[in-house]
Amino acid sequence: MIIGIGKSPLSEFIKRNFRYENVYAYPEFFDNKVLLLENRDRAYIHYIKLLIRNLRKVKVALWPDYTSLSKVQKVANLTLLKDISFVVPVHSLSDLQIVDELRSNNFTVYTGYASDKKFRDYEINDFLKEAKRPVWYLGVSTKKELRELLLYNFDGFDITGYLLGRDGDRKDHDTLKRKLEELFRTVSKPQGRQTSLYDFVGNRVLNWGSSL
DSSP states (O other): OEEEEOSSHHHHHHHHHOOOTTEEETTSEEOOHHHHTOOSTTHHHHHHHHHHHTGGGOSEEEOOTTOOHHHHHTTSOGGGGTTSEEEEEESSGGGHHHHHHHHHTTOEEEEEEESSGGGOSSOHHHHHHHOOSSEEEEEEOSHHHHHHHHHTTOSEEEEOGGGGOSHHHHHOHHHHHHHHHHHHHHHTOSSSHHHHHHHHHHTGGGGGOTTO
């Protein structure tokens, strides 16, 4: 299971303090929420250009929201992007056409479930019924969402700082490091990691603070 951490103070902290397999902090996990969620026609162009500038550092990237492959093809050489695994955010089940389009052109793609209800018009059971694996849980910020992704056996997810407790906990470097070590170490176990992480979520994580 892959864990991604987008561009934030948390990603910088992780890069300075951790080296875990399958834990990717920005730009290894590449996103830019300011650009991706802007409601303007040219947002994806700026995002793709920024992605290409960071190309050698990127392992997994968000595909620009609502954007077909044919649009990206007009502004970038698709061959440059073939070594990246993309997470396609699905806001409506009709966006699964974008996933199919990328896969038919030999891209490695995760189908992205939007955790925030305001960014989707479907429920998780509908998503899992229609989506082809691998699947990715976008923007995990609560213990409920973490439990849900484990219950449904998602293949990857990205976290926000809110998953790690109250604001004071996140500003205390020793506390933050301890919580991240526990999470990453448990996820990285090669055997039985799903069961182990579920136990972790159900028990120890409850001590992380009321904001969870």
